[in-house]
Amino acid sequence: MTASATDDRTRGEEPAIIDVHDWLQEVAGHTSMEVTRLPLEELPGWRTDPATGNLRHDSGGFFTVEGLDVRRPGEPVPAWTQPIINQPETGILGILLKRVDGVPYVLMQAKNEPGNPDGPQVSPTVQATRSNYTRVHQGRAVPYLEFFREPRGRVLADTRQSEQGAWFYRKRNRNMVVEVAERVPAAEGFRWLPLARVYGLLAVPDRVNMDARTVLSCLPPQRGAEPAGGFAAAVARSRDASRGARHELGEILSWLSGARSTADVRAALVPLDRVRGWRRSGGRISHESGRFFDVIGVRVEARGREVSGWSQPMLAPVGTGLVAFLVRRIGGVVHALVRARVDPGYTDVVELAPTVQCTPGNYDHLPPAARPPLVDLVVDTLAGAAPGRVRFDTVLSEEGGRFHHARNRYVVVETDDDPLPGHPGFRWLALHQIDELLRHSYYLNVEARSLTACLHGLAHGPAYGVPSRARVPLLTAGAR
């Protein structure tokens, strides 16, 4: 089977059988990527601005690492400073979709990034910063970009969304899914995969990258084989907008409007050499406590990528995070418990986050009031010590172009009760309401979108929810 992924059959007219794991491994073999740590002071092409301490590229492009001064009067931690990545340009994350005999296929790329913990991941068709496509870094043209810049085909999703608000200052990307009718051959490193197969791969650690997850979360429900029953069927049914919900959408919007208007948070970029509690030594920037993250430098030697070598700063989080939805059936409709979360890098103060989103170790030194609610409930359920049903539990990594080995344990726990009735910071949203909000910008944060994609994937049934090596039909280059 190893050969079939590249032999003529897979580029021919007929769907072929492929093992995605083999494909990723094969790509990993073709496109080696060697990542070496380098002190920040020695990164070729990058300099520390003498006036500010900010890290920036000689070209002025890509991104900068600056300081952020955050004030939150009245909160357990009322003020702090931190390094933050400032990347003001908007990129495109786009997936091409094509239906064959009614079955949706998506054109995915096996893409390696220096921060990936385990080699190439299944990535969107296009994943391009503006620097990429205006060629600031002199790389090759971005394949398939023309389908998204001036959309060619039927636009199924097209919305600007934020990324990690604790690590990025107002980063946002355009998330798109475009359905094509025409024949679009898969280029080297790309494959047409059944959408259901990609959903299934979400249950495998580090196989589907963050960019693919956020784009998939914005894709409205697609017709396909409906699951027969159980939780999978409940998820599928709950994306039907004609179903009921615990709260009207207007109530949810009003709650969020209130949260955004009353949160007192002021965040301002400051020179990186003015952040307090962080130190630059040993060629990197770390918090004095060893918590949160380090800013490190890496040298990348790549083969089979746009350019053959480069250096860059990266943000390397300390510890694995926990990202969890509590879900509950209300009137037969699956609802997820979302939290109104303030992060300093958000475009509009507050976004809707998973029920739990934290790196537990970051709270060790803080008063109990600062520890997020429901962490213990999720941890106990995972340990079998609480009655919730674990519906999803996989470690996935975050954007490997900026974050080094940033991993979160993504969890969906079904419960029968409301553990926080009437809590002003949380609301139960029906899955079809989440779909409606995802048509618009900046409602769900990137962690909630990743987890929503995983939840949507569960509707494709347990056959796809296990890390099987089962072979499924691969839509090939010449599909109708």
Added chain:
Amino acid sequence: MTASATDDRTRGEEPAIIDVHDWLQEVAGHTSMEVTRLPLEELPGWRTDPATGNLRHDSGGFFTVEGLDVRRPGEPVPAWTQPIINQPETGILGILLKRVDGVPYVLMQAKNEPGNPDGPQVSPTVQATRSNYTRVHQGRAVPYLEFFREPRGRVLADTRQSEQGAWFYRKRNRNMVVEVAERVPAAEGFRWLPLARVYGLLAVPDRVNMDARTVLSCLPPQRGAEPAGGFAAAVARSRDASRGARHELGEILSWLSGARSTADVRAALVPLDRVRGWRRSGGRISHESGRFFDVIGVRVEARGREVSGWSQPMLAPVGTGLVAFLVRRIGGVVHALVRARVDPGYTDVVELAPTVQCTPGNYDHLPPAARPPLVDLVVDTLAGAAPGRVRFDTVLSEEGGRFHHARNRYVVVETDDDPLPGHPGFRWLALHQIDELLRHSYYLNVEARSLTACLHGLAHGPAYGVPSRARVPLLTAGAR
């Protein structure tokens, strides 16, 4: 009749007859406001920061006047700097609504502001910056605020919206309409007015203030006496979400997502003393050409307001602007032609603006390519030299708390043709699609919202559309 507005009947149980013009004049008599120009250097309580030239209040509250550096590569004006008002806090603009025998009434305030060209205007129930309600300026409590801070009643609208993106840096306010069932007496300076009457007053110059207009634009259609026919009936019908539209909403959202993602605009606050082309002399800041606006200082002596006197900088525009919608019936549904507009102060790059929004004089010195499309068509129609039908034409003023005599001529012209078929910067939106977008933040800019309120008002029929002095029932304090 002059006495009836304040006699016992209007505070009693029965709707009374009131003339809103008389009421405003009476309030003007009770609450004198004297506005005197003062040089910026002599404003008590305000100082010019010696390091930056920025204007700020001694308390650190209210707002600052800073500089903005704007880059728009490839545009007719690829870069400029300007003064801008920076007011990062979010205020509340709220209207209380109550139904009596099915007829909606709204609790409005007759409020004067130093920048109003002609005395008090009909204003929302609550119009409060955070400084107001956290009492930075030591004023009295804001009446009725408790209905909005933790909404008491049924929330009909609650969404954050931007304000003038050319004059404010990322200003946003929470726009709310809350329906109450209980008896809410009208305090001194407040009146319960029939909603239809307020809509009608929009056709009178400078009678309904900007804050009331933006809140009203977010109010979904309210049942009431439906107009019999003609354009008014077409407007009412076109707000019904079950009606068709030229484009699916998804197409509109994708178009906007594209516009936001491709516009290359970078705006950064800079010290006010670094703006180029502006000079500070004679106690104010003006553009060298005399165009755009001046930053002036005023001293205000007021009676019957929160505080009895204060000083502040204001932005005083040069010339009267033109704000116009072209509207067109497509399949019997009224559509408005909106434009994707970039202003440097927007939260997310682009908002949907009226068909025409400009101060024609500001373009005299620029190449023809910089002159906005369709200005001449609207001007010709107003002069009777083009075949469009003028449906609305009234001069209204902008927020009088920050802007001094800022007036725009608001115009709705109905046309049978599409003057710019396929233009990438414009789209026809059905009125019910505008309603749907107004549930969310930052889609329609403040000028489009003002004009949308005027358009909605037309559905209440020509009887309300003329500046009559006709007397209509006034809902009084003790209404059921």
